[in-house]
Amino acid sequence: MRARDFTDLAVPGVRGLTPYTPGKPMAELEREYGVRDSIKLASNENPLGASPLALEAARRSLAEVGLYPDGNGFELKAALAARHDVTPDCITLGNGSNEVLVFLAQAFLQPGLEAVFSQYAFAVYPIVCQMVGAQARVAPALSPDHPMPLGHDLRALYQAVGPETRMVFVANPNNPTGTWLDGHRLKDFVASLPPQVICVIDEAYTEYADSDRLGDASTWLAELPNLVVTRTFSKAYGLAGLRVGYALSNPGVADLLNRVRPPFNVSVPALAAARAALDDHAFIERSRAVNRAGLAQLTEGCRALGLDVVPSAGNFVLVGFDGASAAVHEALLRAGIIVRPVASYGLERFLRITVGTEAQNRRLLAGLADALGLS
Numbered sequence: 001m002r003a004r005d006f007t008d009l010a011v012p013g014v015r016g017l018t019p020y021t022p023g024k025p026m027a028e029l030e031r032e033y034g035v036r037d038s039i040k041l042a043s044n045e046n047p048l049g050a051s052p053l054a055l056e057a058a059r060r061s062l063a064e065v066g067l068y069p070d071g072n073g074f075e076l077k078a079a080l081a082a083r084h085d086v087t088p089d090c091i092t093l094g095n096g097s098n099e100v101l102v103f104l105a106q107a108f109l110q111p112g113l114e115a116v117f118s119q120y121a122f123a124v125y126p127i128v129c130q131m132v133g134a135q136a137r138v139a140p141a142l143s144p145d146h147p148m149p150l151g152h153d154l155r156a157l158y159q160a161v162g163p164e165t166r167m168v169f170v171a172n173p174n175n176p177t178g179t180w181l182d183g184h185r186l187k188d189f190v191a192s193l194p195p196q197v198i199c200v201i202d203e204a205y206t207e208y209a210d211s212d213r214l215g216d217a218s219t220w221l222a223e224l225p226n227l228v229v230t231r232t233f234s235k236a237y238g239l240a241g242l243r244v245g246y247a248l249s250n251p252g253v254a255d256l257l258n259r260v261r262p263p264f265n266v267s268v269p270a271l272a273a274a275r276a277a278l279d280d281h282a283f284i285e286r287s288r289a290v291n292r293a294g295l296a297q298l299t300e301g302c303r304a305l306g307l308d309v310v311p312s313a314g315n316f317v318l319v320g321f322d323g324a325s326a327a328v329h330e331a332l333l334r335a336g337i338i339v340r341p342v343a344s345y346g347l348e349r350f351l352r353i354t355v356g357t358e359a360q361n362r363r364l365l366a367g368l369a370d371a372l373g374l375s
């Protein structure tokens, strides 16, 4: 097709946008590097796959895919409402929680308005902000010497809030750092924000975290009207490929989010699988146990290789090398191991590694030792 540059036709926010870079797919690595039996520890997926109950429900739902899905997600919302002790009108379903972040930007941000988030916060916050032409205000992260290195600094976030700020994004725990905030302090922070500022607490990894330390922001909704909590079925529930996430909020906020939500944004199999996954407590418990053991295995293994490991409450670790991590990344790819470079976050010295099965973690640690010339 004839090449033509359409950039000038794009709206200003889109013109300068750099798209989100996903983890490299295994098939692509195998094609490009001629390797086999590759493993992917790059996208914070569940190494156990999906809940068997969810898979069975998705399979059964295929009989209905000739029809559009329930546009209001009645059954899934009813189950989520019961789970979180809220009414269904507090819920907005998304095609992954990523889509809910887009709805939030579309509903509440525009040129002239600002959103605040921390340095090293999840990459999608600046993208959704820029997409709608809003200004991002980035608060400096905690220093590398802090006990929660590179983590969110609530004081800095508070100081970054100005008269034009309409939204603050906080990931707890955060990706790619794995760092977390104490629940009590975070709740006080949300309560301290001016009433025109919506605080989005992104709990994508909350099932893996210790709820005694991080709290459960969904239980604060009744007290904090400007709070939005986002959750996903992509991580501990193992349904990343089906794309289901949701926001819990005040019904007034949910009404606005649902106005921008496209009709039928969550598919028939995704609704069925998510509904079934919610009740598979045994699967979540197993996922948590595998993650707990794997996190310890990776943390201890990396530290034994002399590497820096940022403490993590998620299903991944941020690992720091002496110099730039690009050569190690490349050596791992050649060994058929995909991890995530984080140079786009300004973290050139680090790689983010998803917790895998015991065998995958062992292979990763051996690959790291080889790449560092320590084996």
Ligand SMILES: Cc1ncc(COP(=O)(O)O)c(C=O)c1O
Binding pocket: 043, 044, 095, 096, 097, 098, 099, 122, 171, 174, 175, 202, 204, 231, 232, 233, 234, 240, 243, 244, 245
């Ligand atoms: C902190 C955080 N929030 C949201 C998401 C979006 O996930 P999904 O759209 O699959 O729900 C991710 C995915 O990696 C994430 O790390």
